[in-house]
Amino acid sequence: MVAVRRSTFSDMTVAEFLDWSGDGTDxxxxLVNGEPRAMAPASATHAYLQVALARLIEGxxxxxxxxxRAATEAPVVPGLSSNVNLRVPDLAVTCTPDDPDGRLLPEPVLIVEILSPGNERDTRGNLWAYASIPSVQEILFVHSTRVGAxxxxxxNGDWPTDPLVIGPDEELVLASIGFRVPLTQIYARTRLVQRPD
Known part of the structure; x- marks a missing residue:
C-alpha cells in the first residue's frame, strides 16, 4: 500500500479523514498515524470470502x-492514538446501537480481516490497533490463498501471544457471538475447495 500525504496538513486527524474527499481516485x-494509506484492491477470492463471512455471520x-450486527468495511477507531488512526476491517460485528452520525462502527466485539499476498503485512500490522479497542473480544485473520484461519x-482482559490456528478440517468457533461453522463452509464457493466432478 502506498501512503498518500495531503499537503495541507502535517498529520490528519480522524475527524479530518472522515470529511476528506479522497485523493481524486476511487x-x-x-488512516495510519495521521497519514491516509491506500488499500489495495481485493482479489476475487478475497471478495468471495468477505461475502461468505458476512452472509453466514449476519444470517x-x-x-x-x-x-x-455485522458490517463490511465499516470504520473503527483504535483505543490507542485514536485521534490519528482509523482502520477499515473487512468485517466487524457490533452489539451497540449506531453512533448518532453513523460514520463509525461503535464498540466492535469481533474484527475479521482477510489476508491477501499483496496486503498481508499491513493487515497483520493492524492487529495492535484492533487489540487496543476495549470492546473487541476476538480478531480473526482468514487466509485467501489456502483454507486456514x-x-x-x-x-481475562489479556491477549495471548499466539493465535489459535484453525485448519481446513476444523470448526471455526467465534465465542464473542456464539457462532460456529466448519471452516470449509466459508470457502465453499472459492477455488480453494475441491468440488466433486
Missing part, C-alpha cells in the same frame, strides 16, 4: 434475534 484509504445473528481471542 482508491479506498485507512446467524438475524436467526438468533441478536441485537448484534488464525483467531486471536482476549482472555
Amino acid at each position: 482508491t479506498r484509504h485507512e 446467524y445473528l438475524i436467526d438468533r434475534g441478536s441485537p448484534c 488464525e483467531l486471536h481471542r482476549r482472555r
Whole structure:
C-alpha cells in the first residue's frame, strides 16, 4: 500500500479523514498515524470470502434475534492514538446501537480481516490497533490463498501471544457471538475447495 500525504496538513486527524474527499481516485484509504494509506484492491477470492463471512455471520445473528450486527468495511477507531488512526476491517460485528452520525462502527466485539499476498503485512500490522479497542473480544485473520484461519481471542482482559490456528478440517468457533461453522463452509464457493466432478 502506498501512503498518500495531503499537503495541507502535517498529520490528519480522524475527524479530518472522515470529511476528506479522497485523493481524486476511487482508491479506498485507512488512516495510519495521521497519514491516509491506500488499500489495495481485493482479489476475487478475497471478495468471495468477505461475502461468505458476512452472509453466514449476519444470517446467524438475524436467526438468533441478536441485537448484534455485522458490517463490511465499516470504520473503527483504535483505543490507542485514536485521534490519528482509523482502520477499515473487512468485517466487524457490533452489539451497540449506531453512533448518532453513523460514520463509525461503535464498540466492535469481533474484527475479521482477510489476508491477501499483496496486503498481508499491513493487515497483520493492524492487529495492535484492533487489540487496543476495549470492546473487541476476538480478531480473526482468514487466509485467501489456502483454507486456514488464525483467531486471536482476549482472555481475562489479556491477549495471548499466539493465535489459535484453525485448519481446513476444523470448526471455526467465534465465542464473542456464539457462532460456529466448519471452516470449509466459508470457502465453499472459492477455488480453494475441491468440488466433486
